[in-house]
Amino acid sequence: MNIVSTIADVKAFMQSQKKTGKTVGFVPTMGALHQGHMSLVQSCKKDNDITALSIYVNPTQFGPQEDLGSYFRPIKEDTQMAASYGVDLLFLPTDETMYGRHASTYVVEKSLSKVLCGKFRPGHFDGVTTIVLKLLNILNPDRLYLGLKDAQQYRIIEKMAEDLFLPVQVKGVPIIREDDGLACSSRNGYLNPSERAIAPTLFKALQAAQEIFKAGQTDTSALIQIAKDVISKQSEFSIQYLELLEWESFTMRPRANKKSLLALACFLGKTRLIDNTILLP
Ligand code: AMP
Numbered sequence: 001m002n003i004v005s006t007i008a009d010v011k012a013f014m015q016s017q018k019k020t021g022k023t024v025g026f027v028p029t030m031g032a033l034h035q036g037h038m039s040l041v042q043s044c045k046k047d048n049d050i051t052a053l054s055i056y057v058n059p060t061q062f063g064p065q066e067d068l069g070s071y072f073r074p075i076k077e078d079t080q081m082a083a084s085y086g087v088d089l090l091f092l093p094t095d096e097t098m099y100g101r102h103a104s105t106y107v108v109e110k111s112l113s114k115v116l117c118g119k120f121r122p123g124h125f126d127g128v129t130t131i132v133l134k135l136l137n138i139l140n141p142d143r144l145y146l147g148l149k150d151a152q153q154y155r156i157i158e159k160m161a162e163d164l165f166l167p168v169q170v171k172g173v174p175i176i177r178e179d180d181g182l183a184c185s186s187r188n189g190y191l192n193p194s195e196r197a198i199a200p201t202l203f204k205a206l207q208a209a210q211e212i213f214k215a216g217q218t219d220t221s222a223l224i225q226i227a228k229d230v231i232s233k234q235s236e237f238s239i240q241y242l243e244l245l246e247w248e249s250f251t252m253r254p255r256a257n258k259k260s261l262l263a264l265a266c267f268l269g270k271t272r273l274i275d276n277t278i279l280l281p
Contacts, residue, residue, distance in 0.1 A: 001083040003090045007097060007138050010052075013089055014140060022049035026141035028132060031055035032072035032186035033081045036176040040145040041085045043173045052089040052139055053082055059095060060106075061127030072186055091139070098134060106130045109156045109163075112250045116152050116263050117274065120240055128153055129160050136168055143169045149176075149183050151261055151276045155250065175276075177203065183275050190271040198234050199268060205230035205242075206277040209262055213279050218255045220244045223262065223279070231266065240265040240272070247278070257281055 025048035027040045044051045062068035113125035146154045158170045176184045181203035205227040247259040263276035
């Protein structure tokens, strides 16, 4: 595995691969790698000759009260994991590389980024779109791999690629969960043992909605209510949002009769967890 941290080194590596006609897939991450990240790597390896993975804790997507300072950065373990899954290029840029020279240009998606997490994390998705475009411009991959764990992020980047005619194929990879249903996340490491024990309730809530949807219930309020009822049984949770939106436009509809996203963000103690499920008629 090649480990690089400068733009010049990435470009030199990419040019040598592309010269021989190899296809390149790219997996951007913030590190603290887990099975969710590795499933993106596995999808990427299946479709491409070369797999590039970046680890960069992007400061512009964190709000002033958020966990930028305490975000896990286990670089030694991450490097070993990336190598063991067959990553070809590991890109570890610095803040100086990504935002040096007083960067003042940002990419702003103006519609899909205003709802769900965007309502509660102002500026978050501007940071995400900006860093992803910077990374795409450096790596110039054929395909980009994103997890549906962050479904809103996936849709926003897919939209950015479409709106800005980016020459990259954006691929969404299904959510990977622990055995008890909790979606794998770097932030699960913040949970204490009793919080960790009840955290799978979020998945159970989404499943409860999926079940009545499969049985024919399409009323948006009923689908949201059943999920809320499951979560409310555990007083430790505080729901930030629980919404059902039509997939393409991220708008609310009275009935889930088109592909829809049931998405939630909840605090469990100080830890903010997100999860979602897609309802397909
Ligand atoms: P992060 O390091 O949290 O920025 O995540 C990097 C990428 O991994 C994003 O595209 C995430 O959506 C994806 N990802 C994180 N957790 C999971 C998961 N449990 N299942 C699938 N993809 C995931």
